[in-house]
Amino acid sequence: MKHVAVLMGGWSAEREVSLRSGKACADALERAGSYRVSRIDVTRDIAATLAALKPDVALNVLHGRPGEDGTLQGLLEILGLPYTHSGVMASAVAMQKDIAKTVLKAANVPVPGGMVVTRQEAASGHLLPKPYVIKPVAEGSSVGVFIVREDHKHPPQELTRADWTFGERVLVEPFIPGKELTCAVMGEQALGVIEIVPTTKFYDYESKYAPGGSKHLLPAPVSPEIYEECRRLSLAAHRALGCRGVSRTDFRYDDSLGGTKGLACLEVNTQPGMTETSLVPELAAYAGIEFEELVRWMVEDASLDR
Numbered sequence: 001m002k003h004v005a006v007l008m009g010g011w012s013a014e015r016e017v018s019l020r021s022g023k024a025c026a027d028a029l030e031r032a033g034s035y036r037v038s039r040i041d042v043t044r045d046i047a048a049t050l051a052a053l054k055p056d057v058a059l060n061v062l063h064g065r066p067g068e069d070g071t072l073q074g075l076l077e078i079l080g081l082p083y084t085h086s087g088v089m090a091s092a093v094a095m096q097k098d099i100a101k102t103v104l105k106a107a108n109v110p111v112p113g114g115m116v117v118t119r120q121e122a123a124s125g126h127l128l129p130k131p132y133v134i135k136p137v138a139e140g141s142s143v144g145v146f147i148v149r150e151d152h153k154h155p156p157q158e159l160t161r162a163d164w165t166f167g168e169r170v171l172v173e174p175f176i177p178g179k180e181l182t183c184a185v186m187g188e189q190a191l192g193v194i195e196i197v198p199t200t201k202f203y204d205y206e207s208k209y210a211p212g213g214s215k216h217l218l219p220a221p222v223s224p225e226i227y228e229e230c231r232r233l234s235l236a237a238h239r240a241l242g243c244r245g246v247s248r249t250d251f252r253y254d255d256s257l258g259g260t261k262g263l264a265c266l267e268v269n270t271q272p273g274m275t276e277t278s279l280v281p282e283l284a285a286y287a288g289i290e291f292e293e294l295v296r297w298m299v300e301d302a303s304l305d306r
Contacts, residue, residue, distance in 0.1 A: 001036050004029055004299055005055035005081075007072070009041035012064025013143045013165070021274035022061040028295040029059075035299070042067070047075055057302045058083040059295070061274055064139065068271040069095040077304060084298045086270040087306030090242040094270045095138050097171050100241060104265055107240035109233050112252075112264050114173030122170050123159040131175035134159070136166035147175060176252035176264055181220055183234035184248045184272065184283045186294075187301065190231035191283040195220035216279065218286055226253060229260045237268050244306040245298055248272035248280055 006029070008022025009015055022039065029035045038053055040046070042062060050058070058081050066072045070092030076083045086094065094100050101111045117127065122134050130152065135145040144166035146156045159170070180196040195217040220227060234249040241247075248269045254262030272280045274295075284294045 001034065002057060002299070003036040003038065003053075003055045004057050004059050005038045005040050005050060005053060006059045006061060007040050007042050007046070007067065008061045010062045010064070010067055011043075012062070012067075013139060014063035017273055017275060018061060018063045018067070020276075021063070021278070024276060024291070025059055025061050025274050025295045025298075028292045029299065032292050032296055042072075046072070047079065050076075050079055050081060055081065057081070057299055059299055059302070060084050060271065063271050063273065064143075065095075068269075069138065073306070080304065082302040082304050083306070084302045085245040085306075086241075086243045086247065090244065090306075091270050094241050094243065094247075094268045097135070097137050097267055098169075100268060103240055104237055104268075107236055109237050109240060109265050110263060112173040112176060112266070114171055116169050116171055118168055119159040119164065119170050122172055123155050123157055126155060127172050128174060133171075133173045133175050135171050135173070137169045137171055139166050176254050176262075178252060178254040178256065178262060179220070179222065181222070181226075181230055181251040181253050181263075182248055182279055183230045183251075184246060184280045185234050185238040185243070186246050186284065186287075186289075186297070188235070190235045192218060192286045193220040193222070193227050193230045194218045194279055194283060195222070196279075216282060218282060222253065222255070226260060226263065229263060233263070233265060237265055241268055241270075243268065243270055244303075245301050246272060246280055246294075 006022050006026040008018045026037050026039050029037045058076055060067055060083050068091055070088045073088045073091050098116045104111050131149045133147055181193055183193045184191045197215040237249045238247050250266045252264050281291050
């Protein structure tokens, strides 16, 4: 019986969501009946924990650092423990939104313009015409994101707070109006496309993970041309960054522009959420892949040198 260590929790801003993702995955593997499951809330002595436990596979369900930025992947490579999702390089590059944008742009995946500045520079004056977006270079789940609208006289002063924990550099990008779209890739297959309609002001952390925080429209109510272009670009982004296993690519679509011109890739998530309100399980189910089957596929897809 294959022994699976489900790695969850950790110490990033996305800890609580990771615990929920991990519980859902561990429960699914136990229901499958063909795995021995160890649930591990990851701490800084994770290497010693895994060395003592000696699992066959690590199901990595950590969001944010250290599970999504390549550092845990490097540790698992050193331990010789096969793991799920993307490897060291893809994880590190995808987590750094500015570097990921450079790679995606080179692969002809459209990305928003913008610049990387210090948080103090972003707080000192408007660097782009309003509306625009300020977000940490290396956080997920819309943590630390601000939309600066026309009626905002000053940039958000929260950026200057002493207890700011989201890094010194931030990305300043034009705000793209219109629809929020997302598409998952599983292996080498692009799944469907969801439109996310937040019930709050934008698709923030609360919208993502609170029941009723957003509506998911699947299939997304866009033209067949836009639907297929989202799928094509998701697979192109997955390949350009060197992702493995499951990834999810988020887009904005300005539907006031003709054709596919209004489509822009915001980011690629190499450790997408696996909670009961998460997008990847919903997209998999729409493709006829039940949650248990999805988790089992991830475990069986695990390897080293990803």
